[in-house]
Amino acid sequence: MASGVKPRVKVPKKASAGEAITIKTLISHKMESGQRKDKSGNKIPRSIINRFTAEFNGQSVLDVTLEPAISTNPYFQFDATVPEAGDFKFTWYDDDGSVYEDSKSVAVS
Amino acid sequence: MKIKALTAIAALVAAPVAFAGGADDDKLVVNGEIEMVTKAKAPAHMENVDEVISGWHFRTDETQALQMDDFENQGMIFADQGLDAWNTVAGTEDKSCASCHGAPEDSMVGVRAVYPKWNDDAGEVRTMAMQINACRTENMGAEPLKYTSGAMANMEALIAMQSRGLPVNVAIDGPVAETWEKGKELYYTRTGQLELSCASCHEENYGNYIRADHLSQGQINGFPTYRLKNAKLNTVHARFKGCVRDTRAETFKPGGPEFIALELYVASRGNGLSVEGPSVRN
Numbered sequence: 001m002a003s004g005v006k007p008r009v010k011v012p013k014k015a016s017a018g019e020a021i022t023i024k025t026l027i028s029h030k031m032e033s034g035q036r037k038d039k040s041g042n043k044i045p046r047s048i049i050n051r052f053t054a055e056f057n058g059q060s061v062l063d064v065t066l067e068p069a070i071s072t073n074p075y076f077q078f079d080a081t082v083p084e085a086g087d088f089k090f091t092w093y094d095d096d097g098s099v100y101e102d103s104k105s106v107a108v109s
Numbered sequence: 110m111k112i113k114a115l116t117a118i119a120a121l122v123a124a125p126v127a128f129a130g131g132a133d134d135d136k137l138v139v140n141g142e143i144e145m146v147t148k149a150k151a152p153a154h155m156e157n158v159d160e161v162i163s164g165w166h167f168r169t170d171e172t173q174a175l176q177m178d179d180f181e182n183q184g185m186i187f188a189d190q191g192l193d194a195w196n197t198v199a200g201t202e203d204k205s206c207a208s209c210h211g212a213p214e215d216s217m218v219g220v221r222a223v224y225p226k227w228n229d230d231a232g233e234v235r236t237m238a239m240q241i242n243a244c245r246t247e248n249m250g251a252e253p254l255k256y257t258s259g260a261m262a263n264m265e266a267l268i269a270m271q272s273r274g275l276p277v278n279v280a281i282d283g284p285v286a287e288t289w290e291k292g293k294e295l296y297y298t299r300t301g302q303l304e305l306s307c308a309s310c311h312e313e314n315y316g317n318y319i320r321a322d323h324l325s326q327g328q329i330n331g332f333p334t335y336r337l338k339n340a341k342l343n344t345v346h347a348r349f350k351g352c353v354r355d356t357r358a359e360t361f362k363p364g365g366p367e368f369i370a371l372e373l374y375v376a377s378r379g380n381g382l383s384v385e386g387p388s389v390r391n
């Protein structure tokens with residue numbers, strides 16, 4: 001597992017039904033592209049987050065494929081409509097097979 | 110006719126300002142709650158500058174916005190890592206920072222604002238990095254952190270953020286006076302093939318362009334600083350080293366007596382500005 005990986009998510013705690021809310025996510029990750037060489041000329045193997053998904057109450061909201069050109073600590077910001085109270089679940093998939101998860105609840109008033 | 114002429118003059122006067130890219134008049138409020146003092150009357154000891162201005166004012170609106178919300182401020186990722194280190198036991202004494210100091214949000218408030226400062230027991234001027242390492246070696250029995258390393262920057266960021274919004278208030282008299290004078294001398298000494306002193310750029314030319322970038326006053330109230338160019342936290346001494354290198358001189362050693370004196374002097378030039386660290390710059 002890549003070291004120092006930590007997902008962070010910012011979701012409003014409350015929303016009104018049908019409102020589009022802004023969600024911000026960030027995961028600390030070095031995103032090694034696989035193009036660089038170390039001091040002795042050996043290729044540094046690729047190690048990136050290759051997929052990011054967001055679900056709301058089990059329904060897919062966002063599914064992103066990440067490529068090696070994406071810089072360190074990938075940040076996503078998007079708007080999502082919340083029809084009802086529920087939970088957002090965020091998942092990041094690492095090249096090495098690790099899966100990082102975070103979830104946030106939204107109350108509807 | 111007269112009005113037209115006046116307008117033309119006004120346009121002429123306004124144009125250089127627009128291109129000079131000097132300090133803007135935006136207001137820095139972090140997370141909608143921490144109000145920062147980013148412009149202040151210069152401390153009495155400064156002879157050639159009337160107003161001290163945070164480097165934040167010299168950045169673009171986009172870069173400025175990154176510092177206004179902790180979620181977008183990537184420096185906070187490193188402060189988080191600093192918090193992990195804070196709670197991690199290291200060394201022979203089986204202690205972490207938290208063992209003595211508890212939670213940083215209780216014990217470290219105001220600390221960043223007064224460093225570098227005199228340490229009576231050691232009989233020397235200490236920067237915050239020196240104090241962190243003294244704590245590690247003397248109290249924890251742990252290895253010191255490398256002076257400008259990522260681990261050190263993380264710890265400095267964690268400690269600095271507890272003082273955000275508080276005014277920098279570095280003492281320049283008493284036992285530190287001699288070191289302060291030495292720092293002042295360094296500030297005004299030209300170095301390198303380009304024969305530039307700190308003052309050549311940061312006092313005489315702030316607001317002007319250099320290498321397609323805006324010169325700031327070189328204030329260090331926002332350190333450690335997350336720089337977009339290298340996507341990591343940068344420490345004060347690493348920045349000093351970069352600046353001296355850019356004058357094409359052999360630089361002083363980070364953590365050495367010259368940079369300690371210079372840090373004390375430069376920090377005192379920011380007395381009155383708010384602590385901003387970890388700030389975001391390009």
